[in-house]
Amino acid sequence: MSHGNINNITARLNAARRVAIFGGTHGNEMSGVTLVNLWMQNSAEIQRRGVEIQPFITNPKAVEKCVRYVDTDLNRAFTQENLSVTGGDELPYEVQRAQEINRMFGPKGSADAYDVIFDLHNTTSNMGCTLILESSKDAFNLQMMNYIKKAFAPASCLVLLNEHPLLKYSTSRSVAKHPVGLEVGPQPQGVLRSNIFEAMRVILKHALDFIELFNEGMEFPACSVEVFRVLERMDYPRDANGNIIAMVHPNLQDCDWEPLNPGDPMFQTFDGKSIHYQGPSTVYPTFINEAAYYEKQQAFVTTRRENLLASAIRKA
Ligand SMILES: CC(=O)N[C@@H](CC(=O)O)C(=O)O
Numbered sequence: 001m002s003h004g005n006i007n008n009i010t011a012r013l014n015a016a017r018r019v020a021i022f023g024g025t026h027g028n029e030m031s032g033v034t035l036v037n038l039w040m041q042n043s044a045e046i047q048r049r050g051v052e053i054q055p056f057i058t059n060p061k062a063v064e065k066c067v068r069y070v071d072t073d074l075n076r077a078f079t080q081e082n083l084s085v086t087g088g089d090e091l092p093y094e095v096q097r098a099q100e101i102n103r104m105f106g107p108k109g110s111a112d113a114y115d116v117i118f119d120l121h122n123t124t125s126n127m128g129c130t131l132i133l134e135s136s137k138d139a140f141n142l143q144m145m146n147y148i149k150k151a152f153a154p155a156s157c158l159v160l161l162n163e164h165p166l167l168k169y170s171t172s173r174s175v176a177k178h179p180v181g182l183e184v185g186p187q188p189q190g191v192l193r194s195n196i197f198e199a200m201r202v203i204l205k206h207a208l209d210f211i212e213l214f215n216e217g218m219e220f221p222a223c224s225v226e227v228f229r230v231l232e233r234m235d236y237p238r239d240a241n242g243n244i245i246a247m248v249h250p251n252l253q254d255c256d257w258e259p260l261n262p263g264d265p266m267f268q269t270f271d272g273k274s275i276h277y278q279g280p281s282t283v284y285p286t287f288i289n290e291a292a293y294y295e296k297q298q299a300f301v302t303t304r305r306e307n308l309l310a311s312a313i314r315k316a
C-alpha cells in the first residue's frame with residue numbers, strides 16, 4: 001500500500017516525561033519571572049498527566065537586582081567550554097550558574113537531559129507572541145509549534161528559527177533535547193503588563209496540553225509550519241568612535257514581522273536623514289529596537305519566511 005512517500009511515515013519518538021519551565025534567565029523580564037514564581041507556589045495549573053514539570057528561576061541574582069545579568073548573559077553562557085571549565089567561585093556568576101543548571105537539567109547533549117525546556121522571555125520589541133526554535137529538524141518541536149498556533153488562533157503566534165551558523169547562541173534551554181524559547185512583547189524591562197503576562201500563560205497552557213496528548217499516544221499527522229529564519233543582524237549606524245548616529249526609522253519602529261523591501265527606510269539620523277535598506281530582496285525584520293540588544297550592536301534581525309515540513313509523530 002505504501003507509495004514510498006516519506007510524508008506517510010510516522011516517526012516514533014520517546015514520551016516527554018521531564019519538562020522544565022525556566023523564568024528569569026533575564027532578571028528584568030517580568031512575565032516569566034512572575035509566572036514561574038507563581039507556579040513554584042502552586043503548580044496545579046501546570047500539572048499534566050504523565051509528565052513531571054518543574055518551574056525554575058534560572059538567574060536568581062539577576063532577578064533579585066532586576067537586571068538582565070550580573071556578570072555575563074546567562075542565555076549565551078551554555079557553551080561546551082563554559083560547561084567544562086574549572087575555577088569554581090572564581091568564574092563569572094552566570095558561568096557557575098550555567099554549570100549548575102547543566103548538572104540539574106542536562107548534561108547538554110546527553111540521554112539524561114530533560115526532554116523539553118521552555119524558557120520564558122520578554123522583549124521591548126513589538127513582536128507579539130513568538131516561539132523560538134533552534135533546529136528545523138526537530139519534528140517534535142515543529143509539531144508542538146503547529147499545535148500551539150492552531151490552539152491560539154485567531155490570535156497569532158509566530159515561530160522564529162535561529163539556526164544561523166554565526167548568530168546562533170548557547171541558550172539556557174539548549175540543555176534540553178527539545179529547547180523552546182517563548183518571547184512575548186512589547187513589555188518594558190522591569191515592568192509587568194497584564195496582556196503580555198496572560199498571553200504567555202495561555203501559550204504555555206497549550207504547549208503543556210500538547211505534551212500530555214503526545215504522551216497519551218495521540219498521533220500528529222504530517223504538517224507544514226511557517227517559520228521566520230534568522231538571516232542577518234543589523235547594527236545601528238555608528239560614527240568612527242562607535243557612537244550611534246541614527247535611530248530606528250518611524251516607518252520601521254513597531255513593525256516587527258512586516259516586510260522590509262529594498263529601498264525602504266530603516267534608520268533616521270538625528271538631523272532627520274533616512275537610511276534605506278539595501279539588501280537584495282524582501283525580508284521580515286524582528287527584535288526591532290530591543291533594549292537589551294544595544295550592547296550587542298543589534299538594531300534588529302532580518303528573517304525570511306519558510307514553510308517547514310514536520311513529519312507525522314507518535315509516541316514510541
Ligand atoms: C530580549 C531577549 O532576551 N531575547 C532572547 C531571545 C532568546 O531567548 O533566544 C535573548 O536574546 O536571549
Ligand SMILES: [Zn+2]
Nearest residue numbers: 026029121122
Ligand atoms: Zn530575555
